[in-house]
Every structure is written in structure tokens, then in C-alpha cells.
Amino acid sequence: MSQTAVNALLERGRTLTTPALRAAVDRLAPPMNTVAAYHFGWIDAHGQESASDGGKAVRPALALLSAEAAGAAPETGVPGAVAVELVHNFSLLHDDLMDGDEQRRHRDTVWKVHGPAQAILVGDALFAISHEVLLEVGGEGAARAARRLAVASRKLIDGQAQDISFEHREFVSVAECLEMEGNKTGALLACAASIGAVLGGADDTTADALERYGHHLGLAFQAVDDLLGIWGDPAATGKQTWSDLRQRKKSLPVAAAVAADGGAARQLTALLTADAKKSEEEFADFDEAEFAARAALIEEAGGRQWTADEARRQHDTALRALDGLGMPDTVREQLVDLADFIVIREK
Amino acid sequence: MSQTAVNALLERGRTLTTPALRAAVDRLAPPMNTVAAYHFGWIDAHGQESASDGGKAVRPALALLSAEAAGAAPETGVPGAVAVELVHNFSLLHDDLMDGDEQRRHRDTVWKVHGPAQAILVGDALFAISHEVLLEVGGEGAARAARRLAVASRKLIDGQAQDISFEHREFVSVAECLEMEGNKTGALLACAASIGAVLGGADDTTADALERYGHHLGLAFQAVDDLLGIWGDPAATGKQTWSDLRQRKKSLPVAAAVAADGGAARQLTALLTADAKKSEEEFADFDEAEFAARAALIEEAGGRQWTADEARRQHDTALRALDGLGMPDTVREQLVDLADFIVIREK
Numbered sequence: 275m276s277q278t279a280v281n282a283l284l285e286r287g288r289t290l291t292t293p294a295l296r297a298a299v300d301r302l303a304p305p306m307n308t309v310a311a312y313h314f315g316w317i318d319a320h321g322q323e324s325a326s327d328g329g330k331a332v333r334p335a336l337a338l339l340s341a342e343a344a345g346a347a348p349e350t351g352v353p354g355a356v357a358v359e360l361v362h363n364f365s366l367l368h369d370d371l372m373d374g375d376e377q378r379r380h381r382d383t384v385w386k387v388h389g390p391a392q393a394i395l396v397g398d399a400l401f402a403i404s405h406e407v408l409l410e411v412g413g414e415g416a417a418r419a420a421r422r423l424a425v426a427s428r429k430l431i432d433g434q435a436q437d438i439s440f441e442h443r444e445f446v447s448v449a450e451c452l453e454m455e456g457n458k459t460g461a462l463l464a465c466a467a468s469i470g471a472v473l474g475g476a477d478d479t480t481a482d483a484l485e486r487y488g489h490h491l492g493l494a495f496q497a498v499d500d501l502l503g504i505w506g507d508p509a510a511t512g513k514q515t516w517s518d519l520r521q522r523k524k525s526l527p528v529a530a531a532v533a534a535d536g537g538a539a540r541q542l543t544a545l546l547t548a549d550a551k552k553s554e555e556e557f558a559d560f561d562e563a564e565f566a567a568r569a570a571l572i573e574e575a576g577g578r579q580w581t582a583d584e585a586r587r588q589h590d591t592a593l594r595a596l597d598g599l600g601m602p603d604t605v606r607e608q609l610v611d612l613a614d615f616i617v618i619r620e621k
Numbered sequence: 622m623s624q625t626a627v628n629a630l631l632e633r634g635r636t637l638t639t640p641a642l643r644a645a646v647d648r649l650a651p652p653m654n655t656v657a658a659y660h661f662g663w664i665d666a667h668g669q670e671s672a673s674d675g676g677k678a679v680r681p682a683l684a685l686l687s688a689e690a691a692g693a694a695p696e697t698g699v700p701g702a703v704a705v706e707l708v709h710n711f712s713l714l715h716d717d718l719m720d721g722d723e724q725r726r727h728r729d730t731v732w733k734v735h736g737p738a739q740a741i742l743v744g745d746a747l748f749a750i751s752h753e754v755l756l757e758v759g760g761e762g763a764a765r766a767a768r769r770l771a772v773a774s775r776k777l778i779d780g781q782a783q784d785i786s787f788e789h790r791e792f793v794s795v796a797e798c799l800e801m802e803g804n805k806t807g808a809l810l811a812c813a814a815s816i817g818a819v820l821g822g823a824d825d826t827t828a829d830a831l832e833r834y835g836h837h838l839g840l841a842f843q844a845v846d847d848l849l850g851i852w853g854d855p856a857a858t859g860k861q862t863w864s865d866l867r868q869r870k871k872s873l874p875v876a877a878a879v880a881a882d883g884g885a886a887r888q889l890t891a892l893l894t895a896d897a898k899k900s901e902e903e904f905a906d907f908d909e910a911e912f913a914a915r916a917a918l919i920e921e922a923g924g925r926q927w928t929a930d931e932a933r934r935q936h937d938t939a940l941r942a943l944d945g946l947g948m949p950d951t952v953r954e955q956l957v958d959l960a961d962f963i964v965i966r967e968k
Contacts (some may be wrong), residue, residue: 417764421756
């Protein structure tokens with residue numbers, strides 16, 4: 275696969291989607307429009323124009339490809355790309371507040387800069403305009419797209435609820451973790467992968483196959499995210515070292531390591547059981563070496579390798595969903611490129 | 622007008638809507654379904670069945686009447702009634718958290734019982750399923766209804782943003798207050814009043830007229846709410862005495878009193894200017910007599926009478942919107958009854 279091709283694809287997604295996204299955000303009453311512009315990285319905390327990292331923008335790129343997969347122009351997918359991006363950012367705004375995360379994309383989060391009420395309100399507003407933007411397109415395609423978006427949004431929220439409930443538990447099984455990640459990450463990527471096609475008039479069989487591609491792509495994406503959450507380079511990810519371990523996240527590598535046989539798995543289980551009894555303050559006092567020891571045990575027990583293998587399995591399952599779907603060869607190649615990119619990325 | 626007729630109308634709305642509302646809420650992943658059931662008053666804080674006051678349910682009653690106004694069966698309006706009720710309750714969950722309100726309908730609010738994260742999550746989930754429920758109906762009517770719901774939801778959020786921004790200001794004009802209330806209360810009542818008709822196949826002219834009826838009904842409703850927020854009987858409203866004054870709300874009676882001429886208006890303005898400089902703690906130390914004195918000045922300056930007159934004006938404008946619309950006489954009478962009820966209610 276070609277990194278240049280993927281960069282061009284992501285760039286096209288941003289270029290075609292951003293003007294419509296900005297126009298949508300401009301509908302919000304002040305000060306919500308300003309707060310949203312800060313969240314998207316269009317302005318800094320002082321209201322000055324900026325060109326911050328607005329994220330990878332995998333979803334918009336996918337929505338445009340999705341339209342092309344149905345034989346439509348990429349522009350047909352734009353309202354879908356905007357709607358999905360609005361829902362994605364609604365969830366980031368609320369999740370950062372619920373999780374108490376202070377940094378995103380190397381900048382202070384909205385609740386940290388503008389307060390919790392603005393994070394709630396602006397998230398709500400982005401969610402509301404996602405449906406407005408989509409339904410304004412009119413016609414049966416838009417209504418079908420909006421229905422899929424509503425279902426995906428509910429699953430996304432279910433996933434966040436499951437993720438939060440896991441924080442209060444000592445251990446989570448691999449199956450539970452995969453279910454949560456399928457909701458939290460898979461559902462909206464599945465929607466992005468099918469929404470353009472639905473707007474382009476694709477039938478349900480085609481849309482469902484593209485949804486399966488997106489769902490497994492999402493699970494591959496999240497498996498890689500879970501790896502980066504422990505072993506990622508802070509300079510690339512913008513997160514702290516051992517970020518997920520600091521937050522006691524029950525991510526895939528942890529769940530897989532705990533489920534393994536052998537001495538490392540037993541040692542890890544004993545450590546995590548003891549950790550669960552510690553207060554936030556005691557946990558915050560841990561030094562680098564203590565997190566490094568846990569990461570080493572997870573790796574020794576096979577959790578790192580299992581998760582890397584799982585990312586590859588989900589990648590392959592995603593591509594198999596495209597078998598038998600008629601679409602231009604160039605579009606199929608780009609869907610493959612995007613899947614390849616997602617499993618080899620470093621941030 | 623007949624109180625019995627209105628009670629029967631509200632009761633019919635509850636009876637036809639509640640089973641569908643419960644089925645919708647059952648879609649949420651645990652523990653969100655339980656938290657939502659608590660919010661709606663179907664269970665108590667310990668998870669036991671209860672039959673608490675679930676609110677007046679004006680919106681569902683209106684959505685069913687709206688279907689009948691378009692010549693359809695009341696049942697046609699049920700998905701619209703459910704969707705509007707879900708959006709209304711999403712906004713209550715988030716507003717109570719943002720405003721720090723600890724009591725609603727004589728019970729502890731969700732964030733107080735289940736924590737802020739659940740209040741955010743469950744609000745989000747209700748918002749998501751509102752569109753799901755509506756778009757599942759299928760067809761052009763459902764898509765048009767969903768589009769109107771999305772616009773109303775955005776306005777509702779705009780209104781809450783305006784309301785919050787007013788808290789940081791010393792004074793708000795009557796026009797600003799009316800704009801905020803038109804968004805916060807008018808938009809969703811306007812949607813309730815038209816959504817049944819849209820689902821019943823009404824054209825845009827009919828739907829727009831019903832929306833205007835609902836919008837002005839909302840403004841009448843809010844004017845009465847503003848009166849009850851200062852002079853309401855705590856036993857009836859379930860709120861503290863002088864509730865809105867304790868929260869330093871810039872409601873209509875305050876805005877109208879400040880805008881008036883004369884000694885009382887000047888005295889009130891001086892007091893409120895001084896109040897604005899006080900901290901939350903100093904304000905919390907105020908005794909009953911101090912709030913009573915402010916309420917007396919608002920009344921003397923004419924703010925109470927102006928607001929009562931405004932409620933009546935909005936009521937009359939609402940009814941004029943129905944002129945020229947063809948609908949069964951019994952439906953028209955019920956729309957009039959409902960408007961009458963809204964301006965004379967005591968809670």
C-alpha cells in the first residue's frame with residue numbers, strides 16, 4: 275500500500291468536507307460557535323485563527339469513498355461525511371468531560387478551557403445539527419442515511435456507557451471488551467463506510483456490506499489504538515506514556531493478557547487486583563517503573579501480540595466484506611489502502 | 622373551557638404514548654435504561670416500581686391532537702409524541718446538570734442520584750433514540766418530521782446557551798428574554814404541535830400554521846412559568862419560594878420591571894446591580910424577607926402584570942394561527958382548551 279495515496283485520500287476528505295462542516299457549525303448561537311471552532315482546531319483559546327491538528331479525518335474520507343463505491347460522485351457523500359464528523363466530535367466533547375481528560379490533539383480539552391456546561395451544550399448542538407444537515411438533502415436516501423446514523427449514535431453511546439462501567443470492575447473479558455469497542459468505535463466507522471453509498475442510492479445489501487467493512491475496520495482501528503495507548507510514542511500520540519494503564523483502562527491487551535495461561539498472566543492478575551483496591555491518589559503516585567513493569571507483564575503474557583494479531587484479523591475480515599460487491603477498481607484499492615493504513619499507523 | 626376536558630386530553634396523551642416511550646427506553650444498554658426509568662418516574666432511586674409525577678405531558682397530548690388536525694388518527698402522532706418527549710427529557714437531564722438543579726418533580730435529579738456522567742450519557746441516548754423512533758416509521762412524512770425535530774432541537778439548545786449566558790449579565794432586555802424563551806420553550810412545543818400533522822401527511826402550510834400555534838403557546842407557557850417561578854405556591858410547583866430570584870434568573874417579570882419607568886423600577890435596578898456583585902455564598906445567606914422585597918418591587922414596577930398580559934397576548938396569537946386551517950371542530954376546541962389551560966395553570 276502507498277502512504278502517499280492514503281495521505282491524498284485523507285486530504286481530499288478534509289478539503290471537501292471542511293467548508294460544509296464550518297457552515298454547519300456557523301449555525302450555532304454564540305458562544306457555542308466559537309467553542310466548537312476551538313474544539314475543531316480552527317481557532318485557539320484566545321479566539322485567534324489557527325491551523326491545529328484536527329485529527330486524522332478517517333471518517334470523512336471513508337464517507338466520500340462510500341459514495342464512490344455506489345457509483346456516485348464523492349461530493350454526494352459530503353453531507354454524510356459532515357454528519358458523521360459532527361457525531362464523532364459530539365462524542366469526543368462529552369467523553370472528555372465524563373472521563374476527565376484534559377488534553378486532546380495536543381491541546382486543552384473544551385471543558386478545561388470553556389467549562390463543563392459549554393462542553394455539554396456544544397456536544398448537544400453538534401449532535402442536533404448532524405441530523406439537520408443530513409435531512410436537508412431530502413429524499414429517501416437522506417432519510418435512510420439519517421436512520422442509520424441514529425442507530426450508530428445510540429450504539430456509540432452504549433459503548434461509552436459500557437466503557438465507563440468497566441472502570442469500576444477489576445477485570446473485563448476479551449469478549450466484553452470487543453463488544454464495547456464494536457459499539458464505541460465500530461458503529462460510527464460502519465456508518466461512515468455506508469452513509470455515502472446510501473446517499474448515492476445504494477440498496478441495503480450494498481450498504482450492509484459496506485457497514486460490515488467499516489465495523490471491522492473500526493475494531494482493527496481500536497485494537498491499534500489500544501496498543502498505542504500502552505506502547506505508543508508520546509511525541510506521536512500526544513498522550514502521556516502508558517496512558518491507558520494510568521487510567522486503569524481495561525483495553526484489549528490487558529484483557530487478553532489476563533485471560534492467558536502462565537506465570538506472567540498470574541503475576542499481572544495479582545498486581546491488577548491489588549491496583550483495583552488503590553485510591554486515585556495512591557495510583558497517581560506510581561512512578562514510570564511501575565507502569566513499565568505492568569506493560570512488560572502484559573507483553574510477556576502475550577497481550578501485546580494477541581492484540582496486534584487481532585488488528586490484523588479484523589483488517590482481513592473487513593476486506594472480506596467487500597468481496598462480491600461491484601465497485602470501480604480504484605475505489606476498492608483505496609478502501610484496501612485505508613484499511614492497511616489503519617493497522618500500521620503510529621498515532 | 623373545561624378542566625375535565627383538558628385532564629382527559631392529557632391523560633389520553635400519556636396512555637397512548639407511555640408504552641411506546643417505555644419500549645424506546647428499553648433499547649438503552651444497562652445501566653442507562655434504569656437511569657432513564659428513574660428520570661421518567663417509573664422506578665424510584667432503589668429500582669422499585671413507582672408511579673411518580675411524570676410531568677404535565679402537554680407535548681404528547683399536543684402531538685396526538687396535531688395528527689387529528691390533519692385528519693389522521695391520534696395514533697399516527699404517537700411516534701412524534703415519543704420523539705418530542707425524548708428530546709424534552711434529554712434537555713431536562715442536561716439542563717439540570719448544567720444549572721446544578723437538585724430537584725425536579727419533587728424528586729432528586731438524575732445527576733444528584735446517579736452522578737454527572739449518567740446524566741450526560743442518558744440525555745445523549747434519549748436524544749439519539751428520538752430520531753431512531755421517528756425515522757423507523759419510514760416514508761416522506763417521517764423524514765420531514767425528523768428534519769423539523771432536528772431544527773427544533775438545535776433551537777432548544779440555542780435557548781439553553783442563551784439562558785446560561787444571561788446568568789453572567791446584570792440585565793437582559795425583554796426582547797432578548799423573549800428570544801431565549803422562544804428557543805428554549807417555543808421551538809419544541811411548536812414541533813409537538815406540528816409533528817403529528819406531518820406524520821399524518823399534512824402539507825407544509827398546515828404544518829407551519831400549527832408550528833406557529835405551538836410557538837406562541839410555548840411563549841405563553843413560559844410566561845406563566847416565569848410568574849410561577851417567583852410567585853408560585855411551593856406546594857404546587859415543587860420548587861422553593863422565590864425560586865427564580867434565588868437563582869438570579871433574568872426572567873420576563875424581572876426584565877419587564879427593570880425596563881419600566883418610575884421609582885420601583887429604579888429601586889429594583891439598584892438592588893439587582895448590587896446583587897450582581899455578590900458571591901454565591903453571600904446570596905445564599907439572603908433571608909425570605911429580602912427575596913420578598915425584590916418580588917414586591919418587581920410587582921410594583923409592573924413586571925408581574927406585564928408578564929400576565931404577555932401570556933394572554935401569546936395565547937391569543939397562538940389561537941389566531943389556527944384561523945383558516947381546516948380541521949374537525951372537536952380538534953379545534955381541544956387546541957383552544959389546551960391553550961386556555963396553559964395560561965391558567967398553577968404548577
